[in-house]
Amino acid sequence: MHRTSVLRGPLPVLLTLALTLTAGCTGRPADGGSEEPPAVPAAPGGPSAAPLATAAPAADDAKPPAPSTDGARPSTPAAGDAEPPDPSPGTPEARTPEPEVLMAEGSESEQVRELQARLRQIGHFHRSPTAFYGSMTAGAVSGFQRKRGLTETGSVDETTWRRLLGLTRTPTADELRPATTNELDAPDPRCLEGRVLCISKESRTLAWMIDGRVVAAMDVRFGSENTPTREGTFSVDRKAEAWVSTLYDTPMPYSMFFSGGQAVHYSSDFAARGYDGASHGCVNVRDKKKLASVFGQVKVGDKVVVHW
Numbered sequence: 001m002h003r004t005s006v007l008r009g010p011l012p013v014l015l016t017l018a019l020t021l022t023a024g025c026t027g028r029p030a031d032g033g034s035e036e037p038p039a040v041p042a043a044p045g046g047p048s049a050a051p052l053a054t055a056a057p058a059a060d061d062a063k064p065p066a067p068s069t070d071g072a073r074p075s076t077p078a079a080g081d082a083e084p085p086d087p088s089p090g091t092p093e094a095r096t097p098e099p100e101v102l103m104a105e106g107s108e109s110e111q112v113r114e115l116q117a118r119l120r121q122i123g124h125f126h127r128s129p130t131a132f133y134g135s136m137t138a139g140a141v142s143g144f145q146r147k148r149g150l151t152e153t154g155s156v157d158e159t160t161w162r163r164l165l166g167l168t169r170t171p172t173a174d175e176l177r178p179a180t181t182n183e184l185d186a187p188d189p190r191c192l193e194g195r196v197l198c199i200s201k202e203s204r205t206l207a208w209m210i211d212g213r214v215v216a217a218m219d220v221r222f223g224s225e226n227t228p229t230r231e232g233t234f235s236v237d238r239k240a241e242a243w244v245s246t247l248y249d250t251p252m253p254y255s256m257f258f259s260g261g262q263a264v265h266y267s268s269d270f271a272a273r274g275y276d277g278a279s280h281g282c283v284n285v286r287d288k289k290k291l292a293s294v295f296g297q298v299k300v301g302d303k304v305v306v307h308w
Contacts, residue, residue, distance in 0.1 A: 117171035
């Protein structure tokens with residue numbers, strides 16, 4: 001008895017049937033990628049199946065896209081045809097940044113002191129440097145800018161500062177802190193009538209004035225940021241030729257008190273260290289002889305004006 005084969009037919013047909021039954025039985029690749037489609041068998045007697053597509057060339061080797069046939073611009077412009085990139089969203093195309101201000105009214109620093117000394121070298125500032133940038137310093141800067149054809153702002157930007165550096169030299173120690181009396185500024189209107197100790201924080205001067213006339217003038221310094229000298233209109237309420245501070249146990253010769261414990265008086269520390277120090281709120285004078293003379297003239301009740 002002969003055993004009959006279950007599958008009959010030509011061998012190529014049987015192989016094709018086996019491949020068809022097993023296609024799709026492999027699971028999804030382990031890395032989660034999509035499956036490869038099964039190869040499509042060739043029709044009997046026809047050409048063999050098309051080979052699998054080869055990998056795309058690397059980016060560096062990729063050919064440029066073919067020019068469009070509908071008249072559109074190529075996706076990659078030719079050399080010389082490239083357009084500039086669009087500006088960043090929200091950024092105006094033609095806005096010019098404002099120049100950075102280095103110093104302006106209200107500034108107080110050693111750079112302001114140098115500014116004033118340099119302006120003084122070329123005739124734009126007519127007082128000793130104070131390191132405080134007030135209205136007179138702003139006026140001097142405006143005059144400098146106007147004469148040099150710069151934008152007249154009264155404040156110092158990089159352009160103004162560089163132009164000033166090019167026209168001046170580095171100030172000496174004596175130019176930065178001169179020993180001579182500071183030049184007086186225009187008196188405050190409150191100082192123009194009667195007997196007045198007219199004290200300017202900007203020029204750091206005290207002018208003893210009678211009916212608008214300056215009788216004597218001298219350098220002064222003021223309190224620190226933590227113990228500022230009060231500003232306003234006061235009167236001399238008491239005098240003491242030899243006084244010692246009850247708070248700091250320091251001598252205060254020729255004291256003329258005008259606001260609580262604040263007084264105009266001679267300071268040996270001011271005479272020795274100049275503007276490197278500060279008072280505890282009083283108006284310090286470094287010229288003892290001048291102050292002694294004024295002390296002898298001032299009367300209790302005379303006006304005191306402290307202003308910028």
